[in-house]
Amino acid sequence: MQALVKYAPGAGNMEVRPIPEPVPGPGQVLLQVAYAGICGSDMHIYAGAIEFKKYPLVPGHEISGTIAATGPGVKDWRVGERVTTEHTFSTCGRCLYCRRGEYQECAARQSLGFDINGGFAEYVLAASDMLHRLPENLPLEAAALSEPLASAVHAVSKAGISWGDNVLVIGPGTIGQLAAQVAKAEGGRVFVIGTEADAERLQVAKSLGADYTFALGEKAEEGVKDTLLALTAGYGPDIVLECSGSRSGAALGLEIIRRQGTYIQVGLFGRPVELDYEQISYKELIVNGIFCHNWPDWEKALALMAAGRIGYRQLITTSLPLAEWQEGFQMMAEHKGLKILLAPGEGEHSL
Incomplete structure (x- = not known):
């Protein structure tokens, strides 16, 4: 599959290249990415201001898509469901913050696009307990805004x-x-x-x-x-x-x-x-x-959008194929528009 990869530390050092398609393990799902928003932190990653612990790695954490496959033990999700995923991929589950439901502060937390390959790719692995079903009236483009909205x-x-x-x-x-x-x-x-x-x-x-x-x-x-x-x-x-x-x-x-x-x-x-x-x-x-978000934030974010309380169409400037990622990053750098989406797959284009 094709993915936008940060292959080395420092400014730049990003390109679209083929990488193996991931296989979901226990408790995981494979998402076919419809849209992934370019965030300010992705710009910091491109500039080298945010460094990864390991390279190469695929950025992108504002993700919407459909379930392409489920791993062992996943019972509550089916192939074809339209979802968005939190970018929390794993936590310790035992610390003070996890037990309070504030798992975004877990010291052992791993995050899509920062520690684990993220959404600037055709497919991405996600934790099944971090998925959120999309309301029927919410298009996949809008769901890519659910991460910043949850924040x-x-x-x-x-x-x-x-x-x-x-x-x-x-x-x-x-x-x-x-x-x-x-x-x-x-x-x-x-x-x-x-x-x-x-x-x-x-x-x-x-x-x-x-x-x-x-x-x-x-x-x-x-x-x-x-x-x-x-x-x-x-x-x-x-x-x-x-x-x-x-x-x-x-x-x-x-x-x-x-x-x-x-x-x-x-x-x-x-x-x-x-x-x-x-x-x-x-x-x-x-x-x-504030740092990130947790489960109730995401559910409220989706409910607000579904109820028409959040205008999202005016915030999406454009969606670009993965191959045109440089144009999207340049638009972000020049503050042209608001939210720029990358569409690694064919996309739904319902707006």
Whole structure:
């Protein structure tokens, strides 16, 4: 089968090459991949900022497809079912986090696209207990967004949004767009901030239900801050979801949030950054981070999409054959569009 392989550490060192088709073992299923989304972490992998423990390895962890085969002991799944898979492949099952259902923090966790061959391939192995059936009205393209949506659900659950809370989302990329919609579904009054280069993305956010959108520029920043304060009775937002993964975004979030507000770091910086953390003390902030997601997050994500509470069509810019992966990565690097999907197989193309 064909797969996009990261064959050595460092920048680049990725190519499509033939690799053996995997065979499912006990408790595993073989998925025929329909779509796999290109994530920011995949860009870090391509750039060499994220290194694997072993090479070669197939990236890709935002996966949808159909079951092609089942391994020994798999009883609850049948060939042909349309599914998405969490990228958790295995855990110890015994530690504190596994027993709490927070297995994403298991120190022994192995993940598709990072430790085990992932979804940028025609077929991928997945753990049968990490599969989720797709609602009948959900196309496979949309299901490839369930991974970032589950992360957004996880983030919003940490924020504890109450009806009418003022929620600021910083960064209108895919995860920010999804977090804004989940926050809106929870009853938040949602503000989305981007840069002047995010004009089209901010229009998308507005069309998907954001109450206000703002573009920051050299001359606009103070005006945006003043407007945010005016719209929140002078206090600032109750909750900040920092989705840009930029130092400037985090600094703005800590500055503008109201006293005793809740700050959630969603985006990854990819490097150490310096921030004024004394504001946490002065403002008595609740500060939290998120890493991945767990089973309830995925089920809620799929339910939100099936119920029409999440607009996903506007977020999918294009789907490309695996052979055109470089075009997709270039689009991501140039911030063209939002979610770029690779379609290793023929794809369903139902959108």
